[in-house]
Amino acid sequence: MLSMISDWRSSGKSKKTYCAENGINEATFYYWFSRSKGEETASGSFITIDKISSKHEVEVIYPNGVRIKVEHDLALVSQLIQLY
Numbered sequence: 001m002l003s004m005i006s007d008w009r010s011s012g013k014s015k016k017t018y019c020a021e022n023g024i025n026e027a028t029f030y031y032w033f034s035r036s037k038g039e040e041t042a043s044g045s046f047i048t049i050d051k052i053s054s055k056h057e058v059e060v061i062y063p064n065g066v067r068i069k070v071e072h073d074l075a076l077v078s079q080l081i082q083l084y
Contacts, residue, residue, distance in 0.1 A: 001032045 008018045008029075015033070019026045056072035060080045070076055 002036055004029070005033060005036045 004022075004024070008015065011018055013021070015029060016026060018024070019029045057069050058072055058077050059067055059069045060077065061067050068080060070080070
């Protein structure tokens with residue numbers, strides 16, 4: 001679908017002429033064309049993700065109010081949770 005739309009754009013022909021020459025139903029081609037607009041914008045754009053901190057900390061808060069901050073270490077966090 002997208003390759004056909006791309007081929008049509010580079011051909012410089014009208015949609016009707018392109019469809020007739022390639023044996024494509026015009027309604028189908030127009031459907032592809034309408035779908036291609038959403039896919040082009042979704043797949044062709046990037047978003048910026050800012051890295052807040054390269055240090056990852058996990059804070060464990062116990063019911064009695066004790067707070068313990070440790071660097072991201074799943075084994076240690078697991079042990080701290082089991083202590084309660």
